[in-house]
Amino acid sequence: MSLELNDTLQAVVDGLSSEYSDKLIEVYQSSDDTFVRVETDSIVEICTYLKEKQHFVFLCDVFGNDRYTSDERFEVVYNLMNLRTQTRLFLKARVEEENPVIDSVTSIWKAAGWNEREVYDMFGIRFEGHPDLRRIFMPEDFEYFPMRKEFPLLGIPGSIELPNTTPDTE
Amino acid sequence: MKLQNINDKVDPQFQELHQRSIYKSLEDKHTTIEDVDIDDPLNAKMILNMGPQHPATHGVLRLVLQLRGETIEKTKLDIGYLHRGVEKIAENKTYQEFMPYTDRMDYLSPYSNNVALCMAVEKIANVEVPDRAQYIRMIGCELARISSHLLWLGTMVMDAGAISFFIWTFREREKIYDIMDQIAGHRFTVSHSRIGGVANDLTEDATAIIKEFVNSFPKELKDWHGLLDRNRIFIDRNENVGVLETKDALDLGATGPVLRASGYAVDQRIIAPYLKYSEVDFEIPTRMEGDNLARYFVRMEELHESIRIIKQCLDKIPTGSIRSNNAKHAYPSKDEVYYSMEGMIHDFMMTDTGICPPEGAECYHAVESPKGELGYYIQSDGTGHPWRIKINTPSFRNLQVLENILDGEMVADTVVVIGGVDPVMGEADK
Numbered sequence: 001m002s003l004e005l006n007d008t009l010q011a012v013v014d015g016l017s018s019e020y021s022d023k024l025i026e027v028y029q030s031s032d033d034t035f036v037r038v039e040t041d042s043i044v045e046i047c048t049y050l051k052e053k054q055h056f057v058f059l060c061d062v063f064g065n066d067r068y069t070s071d072e073r074f075e076v077v078y079n080l081m082n083l084r085t086q087t088r089l090f091l092k093a094r095v096e097e098e099n100p101v102i103d104s105v106t107s108i109w110k111a112a113g114w115n116e117r118e119v120y121d122m123f124g125i126r127f128e129g130h131p132d133l134r135r136i137f138m139p140e141d142f143e144y145f146p147m148r149k150e151f152p153l154l155g156i157p158g159s160i161e162l163p164n165t166t167p168d169t170e
Numbered sequence: 171m172k173l174q175n176i177n178d179k180v181d182p183q184f185q186e187l188h189q190r191s192i193y194k195s196l197e198d199k200h201t202t203i204e205d206v207d208i209d210d211p212l213n214a215k216m217i218l219n220m221g222p223q224h225p226a227t228h229g230v231l232r233l234v235l236q237l238r239g240e241t242i243e244k245t246k247l248d249i250g251y252l253h254r255g256v257e258k259i260a261e262n263k264t265y266q267e268f269m270p271y272t273d274r275m276d277y278l279s280p281y282s283n284n285v286a287l288c289m290a291v292e293k294i295a296n297v298e299v300p301d302r303a304q305y306i307r308m309i310g311c312e313l314a315r316i317s318s319h320l321l322w323l324g325t326m327v328m329d330a331g332a333i334s335f336f337i338w339t340f341r342e343r344e345k346i347y348d349i350m351d352q353i354a355g356h357r358f359t360v361s362h363s364r365i366g367g368v369a370n371d372l373t374e375d376a377t378a379i380i381k382e383f384v385n386s387f388p389k390e391l392k393d394w395h396g397l398l399d400r401n402r403i404f405i406d407r408n409e410n411v412g413v414l415e416t417k418d419a420l421d422l423g424a425t426g427p428v429l430r431a432s433g434y435a436v437d438q439r440i441i442a443p444y445l446k447y448s449e450v451d452f453e454i455p456t457r458m459e460g461d462n463l464a465r466y467f468v469r470m471e472e473l474h475e476s477i478r479i480i481k482q483c484l485d486k487i488p489t490g491s492i493r494s495n496n497a498k499h500a501y502p503s504k505d506e507v508y509y510s511m512e513g514m515i516h517d518f519m520m521t522d523t524g525i526c527p528p529e530g531a532e533c534y535h536a537v538e539s540p541k542g543e544l545g546y547y548i549q550s551d552g553t554g555h556p557w558r559i560k561i562n563t564p565s566f567r568n569l570q571v572l573e574n575i576l577d578g579e580m581v582a583d584t585v586v587v588i589g590g591v592d593p594v595m596g597e598a599d600k
Contacts, residue, residue: 030530030532031531035532057420059423060423060562061545065558066558083420086441088442088534111423111567114566118566132199134191135188137599139187140185140187140191140192141187146258147255151258153259161184161185163184
């Protein structure tokens with residue numbers, strides 16, 4: 001499929017393919033959005049480059065994705081925005097199921113803090129170098145990662161401690 | 171009391187690990203720059219738990235504050251009390267079935283949420299929406315913005331000490347509920363948008379009461395400006411409170427009015443115009459101060475702009491159909507369903523399988539909800555159920571800002587700052 005890129009995205013693709021040619025895996029478009037997949041170990045390097053050189057100063061979102069039954073099961077997606085040209089770019093990196101670890105980008109955008117906590121909470125992907133990697137929605141006592149595909153929709157009975165509704169009876 | 175080991179002094183009875191970890195996290199915040207007090211003879215330090223059932227926190231938001239006298243030294247937020255896992259639910263529903271759940275996300279402006287989801291699905295499945303439906307959606311979205319801002323105004327002024335104001339803004343909200351009743355048949359959770367259009371057309375009655383509202387509302391707004399804009403008590407309470415510096419605003423990921431009050435005119439209606447926003451004329455109110463008062467002015471001006479947009483929509487709205495005619499894309503009208511076999515089958519197919527975007531397609535669509543950028547990322551696996559829906563909610567992002575701007579404020583200002591940031595927990599907790 002041929003790509004229809006505007007000037008900003010063309011500059012990003014050119015810049016990445018000249019400076020990080022061995023780190024760039026694929027560039028594709030779907031429904032007018034542009035997705036760039038890069039090597040997991042260089043995510044911080046590439047995010048720094050995009051922020052400093054390509055002016056992607058605004059991190060809109062970080063989220064996880066479960067590619068159940070595929071190799072490199074989990075995917076972390078960064079939703080970046082260039083406010084000068086108002087262009088959106090999605091950066092993706094994949095992690096293994098056995099040891100889902102990726103470097104944190106909180107040193108580049110503080111906004112990533114809570115988003116990365118959410119990804120950790122929902123998928124169990126750990127972020128190296130995150131200042132406060134705790135669960136965000138579920139309580140810390142919870143042992144599962146609910147957005148993984150194998151987690152049942154009805155939940156797991158007994159997995160969350162609930163208050164005793166009839167306190168008078170022991 | 172030395173606060174180095176909070177965990178030794180507390181005795182959590184319930185979800186112990188969770189409670190201990192949040193105290194630990196509070197203890198650890200700013201450890202690099204903090205000089206732990208050597209002596210505190212007046213015993214001025216304390217840990218204060220605010221919420222999750224505190225009335226001023228606008229929902230189930232819990233704050234753990236470390237105070238020194240009346241000053242907040244550091245804050246940690248604990249959210250998730252309203253977590254229902256709507257993204258997980260979405261994976262097990264068809265796109266249209268999931269739409270009513272979006273009403274319960276930001277329950278103060280359900281219309282914007284419906285539109286946001288429907289537009290994302292339309293983008294991924296290439297559905298054409300008739301012009302009339304787009305104008306109806308715009309009117310609905312702007313009414314929802316007014317309704318949401320009215321609740322913010324009432325509660326925020328109430329947090330600052332004026333109770334009667336709340337009643338006045340609710341009187342106006344009541345009129346919007348009546349309008350929504352006329353437009354959609356529901357007052358609160360409207361569920362009016364459909365993939366490919368809207369559920370039903372604007373009736374003449376509905377148009378008439380919208381017109382009446384846009385004519386009468388600016389007068390009310392003028393009175394409120396007169397009461398608050400130069401009110402000494404109100405200004406003293408809000409000026410230089412909860413300041414979000416311009417240099418921090420982008421880094422912390424603020425969005426919506428909070429970001430615009432810190433000097434960035436970022437608004438999805440301008441930077442990525444959707445619906446017919448490119449055809450109407452409006453301004454993006456922006457302030458530089460970044461304090462609570464700036465947020466007040468930004469939202470008040472947005473109310474004026476919304477009225478302006480609705481007036482233009484009412485002038486420009488064309489006649490025509492309100493839903494896509496393509497049977498693969500949209501529901502048939504109820505007339506067809508009740509009076510023809512084909513309509514019945516069509517309706518059944520839409521409910522059973524629904525719309526199927528191409529396999530492997532991905533898209534992200536963001537709208538400007540009253541709270542800020544509300545985006546839906548959808549990944550399809552070619553069936554009628556989404557493989558993954560990620561909802562990028564503005565309240566979640568603004569609460570992260572709140573955690574950072576509360577440090578150094580007075581404890582009495584906490585509720586005012588929460589009111590100014592205007593989070594909705596249904597949306598933040600998903």
